[in-house]
Amino acid sequence: MRRFMLSVATLAVAAMPVSAQKAGTVEIGGYARYVDWDTSYLLKNYVGGGARLGIFVAKNLELEAQGSYVGPRSELVQSDGGTVDVWSGRGLLEYNFNFKPFALIVGAGVTYNNFGGAANDLLFCSEATCTGTTEDGDVVTGYGPTYGSDTDEIGPMGLV
16 A cells, blocks of 8 residues: 555656646647446447647647547457447647646547447447347347447537
8 A cells, every 4th residue: 555655646746737837838648548338338348548639828728639549349249350449539628727736627628439340230229229149148238329330429528
C-alpha cells in the first residue's frame, strides 16, 4: 500500500499545472483505453489506444481533439474472427481551474463513434434482439442497438 501511495503522489506532483497553460501552448499525448462493454452488445472487453492534441487559445482555455481505436471480438462464434472496428473522435472546449498544487478541468464538446469491420454480421438484428452461440457453446441473446456495418453515432459530451 505504501508503494501505491508513493506512486499516486509522484503522479500528482508530475501532473501539477504549470504556467505553460497560456495562449499558444500545444499539448500532445497518447493513452490506452479499456472498454468494458455492456453485455447487450455481445462484445468482449478490450484494450485499445488513442491520441490527443490540445491548443490553448487563451490562458487556461483549451481546444482539444482526441481520437481512439478499439477492436473487440464478438462473444458469438464467427469464422472470420468477428472483430468489430470501433473508431472514436471527440472535440472539446476545456477550461483549467488552477488550485495549486492541483487543477480541475471542465469541458463540453461532441463525440463521434463509428462501428465497422464485422459489425454488420455481429450486431445487425432484424428486431431489437440478437441471438447467437458463444465460443463455449452457450446460447446468448443481446438487446443492444441494431448496428450495421459503418454505423455512425454522434452526440454531446461533458468532462469534469
